[in-house]
Each structure stands twice: as C-alpha cells, then as structure tokens.
Amino acid sequence: MRILWNRLSSALLVLCAASFITFTLARVIPSDPALAYIGPKATAADSAKLRITLGLDQPIPVQYFKYVWQTLHGNWGYSLSTKQPVLQEIINRLPATLELIFFAMSFAVIFGVAMGVYAAKYRGRLQDSVIRIVAIAGVSMPAFWLGLLLQMLFAGRLTWFPATGQFDIDLKYDNPISKVTGFPIFDSIITGNFAATVNGLHHMVLPALTLSAYSFGLLSRMARANLLEVMSQDYIKVARAYGLSERLVFFKLALRNALPPIITVTGLSTAYLITGTFFVEQVYNWPGIGSFAVNSLLSIDYPAIMGITLLAAVGYLVINFIVDLIHAKLDPRVWMR
C-alpha cells in the first residue's frame, strides 16, 4: 500500500513539473501567436490585441497559476489554429489513435512474442537467424520511411490497400457507423455494420503494420532472450532430469517464467508508440492525436502543444503504473525491494 502511495504522489509531482516545463518553454520562446490565430496576414496591431485577449500580457506566475487552475477544471484552452477547445479536440481524436495503437500492439505482441519464442526453441538454426535479423531490422527501421515505402508499394504500385485515411469517404453516406463507444471499428462490429468493419480494417492494415514494427522487433528480441535465459536455469535442467516432457517443460515452466518481463516491455513499448503515432499518422493522414500533434507543433499552437504534452505525460504515467502493478502481481519478489 505504501508503495502505491509513493508512486501516486511522485506521479503527481511529476505531472506538476511536466506542466511547468511545457508552460515555460511555450512562454519563454518567441513566436507570434497571432499568425496561428488569424493567419499569415495578421498585422502588428492584431498581434498586440491578441496578446491581451489571450492573457499573454500578464506576469508569468499569474499566467501559470491560471493555466493550472483552468487545466484542473477541464479547460485546456483553445487551439490557436482551429479555435476549438483543446480538450475537445483531444477527446475527438483519441479513439482513432487508440484503435490504431490497439491493432499495432496486438500484432506486435502476438507475432513478436510468437516469433521470439519460436526462435528460442530453434536456437542456432536457420529460423532463429532469420527471425533475429527481422527483429533487429524492426527496431532499426525509421517508422516514417517504412510508412512511405508501404504506401508507395502497396497503395501506389499495387493498389491493394488505401494509401490514406481511416475510412472511405463514401462510407459516411452509404454505411454510416452509429456511435456506441466512440471507437469506430468496434462500434461497427457491435452494430453489425460489417461493410464498415471491413473498410476500416482495410484502411488499418498499413498504418498498424508500420506502427508495430518497432515493438514487434523489441518484443521478439526480448521474448527470445528471456526464454533462452530461463531455459539455461538449473531448475529447467532438473525438470528435464526428472523426465518431464519437453512440451511441459517448455510451456508450463519456461514460458511462465519468461513472460513477466515481457509485460513490462509491452507497457514500455506502448509508450514508444505514443510518439510513433506522430509520424505514422502524418504519413497516412490518420485523424488521430499524432497528426494533430504534428500540426500543432509546426504551427506553434502552444495551447494545443501543452495539452498534448500533458496528455502524453499522463498516458505514459498511467501505462507505467499499470505495468508496475501487473509486474508486482506476477512477480511477488517486487514487494520485497
């Protein structure tokens, strides 16, 4: 219980400081908010008026206090470039990104771990070498490059998949998805709108593959390494000496002990995926937080940037927290530290 309390309080401290860092960066560095707010023709007079409207003329500590107060009350400011409430924009765009992350992560976990285990089982043979190369290639591949390549090959040359977008535009006229949870593909399954499901999955393939590459490689390597290490432990040898079948040894003993660290890594790679979506969504024009983040960065839309940073930090913390909890549950030794 104390550990929980410790983690929570340090998490809160971290959030406060994170918001402070982003806030300072945004205020201290020169940029003209009028250009994002009004457009390229904003005049000096407009700029001056805008500073007062946005409260930028007040002393920094006052601004910071107001910012914290408003944030805690759910007012995350208004995006300079779209004039929409930042929190609203984030909420609107979150499902698309979460769905993308879900599919990418599922692919990475299922195939990555499977490949890693397979490679460990056939250690030293051809399958092992091939899988190891594929895995390390996955971790080394620039996501944006992979995205462009897949786009060019499978959407440009071979036209097997759509190059961009979450759904066909026609879909909202022919087979609109009724909103249940807000997650489009899942809603389409729930409401029986299978044309939409197929269309959504069709659009999901390339971006999810691109996003999953890094985690796929990482999990593959981890699974293989952990399993090999566990397999070399003494108790495995003892089990074998006792005559337990290889199958039993492998699945019941080895895997069960090798998997908990995998969960930690899965949690961490989900966090990697957060920034990964920035590039993947930009290349595939995916209407999620990632593309919103890139646009906000490039137009120096500081309320949006601060909102996204806060969201990312919160998400990261939550993921780490959950991972720690799961890890503690699976491996009671953690409590003793």
Place this chain on the structure above:
Amino acid sequence: MSMKTAFSSPRVRLIAVVSTALLAVASLSIPTVAQGAGVFKVATSAAVTTWDPVQSFSTEAFYMTNIYEPLLWKNPDGITPEYSPALATSWTSSKDGKTWTFKLRAGATFHDGSPVNSAAVKASFDSSKKIGGAGFIWDPLKSVETPSDDTVVLTLSYAAPMDLIASSTYGAYIVNPKALAAVAADSKYYESGKDGGSGPYTISSYKAGSSVVLSAYGKHWATDKPDYSTIDISIVPDGITAQQMMTSGQVDWSTNIPLTSMATLKKNKKYSVITYKSPFNYVGYFNTLRAPLNNPVVRQALSMALNYRDITAIGGQGYGTQARGVVPAGIYPYDPAIPQYSMARAKAKTMLDRAGVKDLKIKITYASENSAEARFVPLIKDAFAAIGVTAEVQGILFNQQWAAAKKDPANAQDLFIVKYWPTYSDAGVDNLWSLFHSSTKPFFNLSYWKNAAYDKLVDDAIELSGSDKAAAQKLYSQAMMMLYTEAPGLYLYDEAQVSVVPKKFSIPKYNINYPFSAFFAGVKLS
C-alpha cells in the same frame, strides 16, 4: 524441419491462420459502394482558421465564398463586365467618387430565412470596419446610410473604388445581423460550424482539421440551382495525400496538388491540367537598415546575381513567370513596362567591388513549411556565392520567421523571403503600400525601408484611384520604377495557379480575385 512438424506447433498454426486472414482482407475488393447521390467529394489542404466571416483572413476563404456573399463579385481578368452582381444588383458612384449607392437584390435571404436588407449590409460593414480581420479595407468608409430597405449609401472620407473593395475576398461579406449579435455575445459562436450567410451552401457539419460538409441552401436567389446538393470536403494537410485521394478515386477533385506532380498528371488522360494567373508572388526583403545593404548599389548587384530563369523553373516547377516588382501580373496596377533584373554576375561583382564590399555575409530566412521556397532558396545561396557573397540559409517556421523579423529589425535577417498576395485585387493599396511604405513599427514592410518620395507617390496614387484611375496608374508606375532602381527587395516570380480537373467534371474557372476559393455551385458533370 518438415512441414508436418512445422504445423504441429500451435504457434505456427496461429501465424498461418492470422496471415491468411490478413491476406484475405487485403485481396478483398471492396464492393463499389453506390456513390452518395448528389455528393461531390473534394480534398484540400485549406484549413479553417475561423468560421467568423468578419474575422476571416486566411485559407478558410476556400469555403467562405460558397457560404457567404458580398455585394458583388469581381470577374476574372479579361472578362467584361468587370463585376457580377451578387447581393447588389446595381451600383453607382458620385462624380467625386465619395458617395456610392448600391441597390440590393430583392428576395435574397440568409440561411435562417431572414431577408438580406440594407440594415444587414450596414451591420456587416460597420462590424468589419471596427473589428474585422481585414477591416482596414474599409478605411475610406465614413458612414453607411440605409435610406430604404433595398438601398445602401456609402459615404467616404476620400475617393476610393468601393466596387472593388466591396468585392473583396476578405471582410466584405454580408452577414446575418442575428449572427453578428450572437458572436458579439460569444466570440466562439461560429466555431462549432455555424454560419450566418446567404450563399448557395450552408455548413452541414464540421470536424475541425478533418472535414467540412456543405449542403445546398434551397432558397438561394440564383435561378440556376447547384447540381450537387452536398459537398464533402476532406481537409488534408499534405498536397501529395490530396492528390493520391483523387487519383485513387477516394475523392472527385483535389486542390493544392504539389507542383512537382504536374508533369505526371499531364500525361494522365483522365485529367486536364489548366494554368491560370494567380495573385501570389515571391518577394525577398533586404534589411535596408544594415550596412552594406543600406546602399542601393549593393542591392542592385545582389539582384543581378540571381538566375531568375532557374529560380522560377525550380520554385514554380515551370509554372511561374519572373516578377516585375511586387505587383503580380493580372492585378491592378500591374505595368508591363516596369523593367526586371536579369542575371549579370560579372557586372554585379564589379559593382560590389566598386562599392567597397568585401566578404559580405548574408542571412536569408524563409518559411520552412513552404516547399517552393525550400526548393529555390538554395539557388539564391548559390547565386550569391557566385559573386563572392556568402549566404547562410535559415528555414524556420513561418510564425517564428515573422516574429523574429518584427521584433528586432536591426538584428533580424538580411534577406526575408515571403510569399505574398493582396487582400483584394488592388496591389497598389496593398502590395505597394504594405510591403514598402515606411512605418514606425514593421507592419509588412520587412525591408524597414523608409523613402518619403516613394511614400508620397503611393499615398497620392491611392487617393486618386477612386476617381481617376489613369492618373493613379501613372503615379503607381513611377513608384514601381523606384522599387526597381532602389531595389529594397528582390522580385522573384509570380506563381501561376495550376488546377487539375478530372475531365468528367466541369468546374468553374479559377478566379484570380478569389485566390483561395472554389465555387461549388457551378460544379457539373460534363
């Protein structure tokens, strides 16, 4: 390892099953869904900065000209008559040009049914002049009178071409007074996608940064109803994505297609590639406050270093023409007699030597998001290197480029590259004034150039353009000559507008006076 043992492993089986499933999804030919009847699908990069027609001053003009209407539209260059009636059917001006009378169209209504009357016009113009993004266009306006419901009288403090100003793409829309009142109470009134317009389309749905859906307004005054009752516009930040959406059939038409793709699209039989004159041009400001750039001879020499042909070819990808000063071709007061610099590097070097300039280092800034600038600025750097001037090129985000230039002129860049266009089709009161008229705080004059003779020429010309266009043109031409000889700026090229239109559609021609806009009411199947 044999196939049998391979497939006995549950892992391998799992992999096989899922792979097959994926392949199945991949090879599925999505049944061609019946196209939503009467839906015209568009992809564009035009973002909506605001839905407020009075504040609007950016790329949302793409949509605005379908939702709102001014009193009159300016027709494309070369078409007579010069203007088409919109919410006003006729207009006259007094001899001295200081009083303009507009007769309003009978039967025009806003989208909520209320009539478009003189009160609405007065409210719109007053609001625009007071708080509008482009409110400065109403500078000559002294008062708006409404003698009757269908008559509006504009009284000016000095003669000005009110027909031109009232046709502006920014700041001249007639807005529903109820909307004006609503936004006065709540500044964010429009931003969820509400409109107070009278135009052929109204906003049906809006997803910020994602899509805009317009639906036809049944009671619009035009006798010719639009063919497409729904316009579905996807907002796509990258030109290449928009292009791909069109060529793959996701959308019917895309705008903002990268110039680099035109060569390939020209070969595609399904599309026509049409070139138009546009009001956009590329200009560089010299920092005239900094020695030796305060010496016009040095500036002339630098102007002679550039290979204008290459810069236009690379920047505009063949769709550009070298600029004559800062007034784009096709916009008043363009004068084809204004000279241009051409490449003369030996002469330039001699001029620099004679001016005593050695080891000149120049810092060039440009907007890193602008792909044309990113393409041609290296050519400028090479050109300067060829005459012994070292250039440091800095691409920074547009917002920061401007902020830095306005903040501290003395230490800002030496050469500021910018893409410019006039707010309405008068580059005298806009380009010539805004870009080079002296001002105490840098407004758009980022050359920080102060020349009283030039100021007087332009100020006088502006005053005359309301009453005596010919005399005004003479003065403007003299001002433009001065820009040539004094060279406070580098005049690069006018960028053409290139439209890629699918042959199966007939889309209204590009109108240089509404450079960001597309008029959807005229879209038909050809």
Place this chain on the structure above:
Amino acid sequence: MKTKLAGLSFLFKDTLTTIATVMMSIFIGAAIFAPWLAPFPKEGAGETNVDNIYIGPGWHHLLGTDELGRDLLSRIIYGARPALLIALAVVGFAAIIGTLLGLIAGYRGGWIDNIIMRVSELFLSFPPLLLSLVAVTFLGPGLVNALIALIISWWPWYARLIRVEASIVRSKPYVEISAAMGVPDRIIIVRHILRNVTTPLIVQIAADLGTVILAAGSLAFIGLGAQPPSADWGLMVAQGRNLIFDQWWISTFSGLAIFLAVLSFNIIGDALRDHFDPRIARQ
C-alpha cells in the same frame, strides 16, 4: 577491461556482425572522407545543378538525382556527416552530463541524490522523443537546436544508469574502508566506481548511437531538424515525400541510409553486449 576489448574479434564473430562492422566502417568512412568518396562532391555539399533534375537511378548517377539536380549518392554520402555528428554529440554530451550527475548522486547520496534523481525522473516522465519535439519546436528548427533538444531528453538515462551502479559500488566494503581511511573522494570515484561503471556505460552508448540517429532523422523528417540545403537523411526523405509515387528513389534511398546505419549500430551494440557478459538478461 583491457583484456576484454583488446580482442576486437567480437566484431567479426559471425556473418551478421561482420556485415554490420563493414557497414559501420563505410558509414564512418563516408562521414570523414565524403569529399573524396562522393562522385559529385560539390553537389553533395549542396550545389545545385538545375539541368539534371529528377534523373532516375542509372549509370551516370547510380542512385539518381534529386529535385535540384544533385547526385543522390553524393548527397547520401555527405548525409553521413550530420548523422554521425549528431550521434556522437548527443550521446557524448548526454553521457558526460549524465555520468557526472549520476556519479555525484550515487556517491554522495542524501539530498543531492534525491534532487538529481527527481529531476531525472521528471525528464523521463515524458515519452521518449516528445520532449525533444516540443523543445525543438520552441527553439526553432535547425541542426544545433535538434542536438540540444535531444541531449535534453537523453542525459537522464545515463544519470540513472550511472547512479545505480555508483551506489552499488559505493556500498561495497572496500570502498567504505577506503573512504574511512581518508582516501579523497575523487580518487575513489575514479579508481573504484568508474572502473565498474565503464562496461554498462559502453554498452548503453553503443545501443544509443543508433537510436539517436533514428530520433534525429525523425525530427528532420517533420521539418524540425536540419534545414535545406544541408544533406541530412531525414530531411531528404521529407523532401522526396511529395515525389514518392514517381521519383521514388529520393525518399527510398535516403531512408535506406538511415535504416542501414541504425541497423549496423544496433547489431554491433548487441555484439558488444554479448561480448561483455553473455548471461546478462536483456532488460
């Protein structure tokens, strides 16, 4: 330590590692000897050649030319320079700063330890790369700013790593005895702690070099890293993006360069780790 590295034979222990070593040597060689290796050195450095734009891969230009007519192979060779520079600078500075702070924290303990670790945690609370993206946005795009932004994100990893090792060593009996005997702090640090810290430090550095190149490439791709006309792989991928369907070679080969460079660093990093202690679990 001496005996362990003297045999650089681990770099050639199997085919894959050998290939990686060769690739890395080419990469480093390209960075150092670019003007001599590049077939069109002036173009590699940025000089335009407007008559040659958009030439596809062929005999004269092995990888084709870009949108300003510059030979792509030369540009890629010159692109090794910013890549290597960023990798070394970021990892170098981050390691130095992180190690210093980690040593102080781990050795001194107490409130200094607390502060340094809290601050590190704070920086680490952001998903990787996010802090760099935000920092470089506000600092303004450019190679130097990207460098600074990346260093800001990277040093906490080293601080944490070194601090853990340092505090472990610190509590070892022979160190406590030395301290009690009055041996000056800095000698203890150098003689005992640093010696034990070097191995994990080197392994981490090797692993990070590739990751930094990837991160820097990502920043450049968005437009927040190196700016034209410099030859930077990430920037070149971005510049070729609009041309991806027709003049595909620009983005493809530039990205391939990033991929191969990172891949070779990662493979060598693996080999290094295996070499030092093959039984350490991959955490």
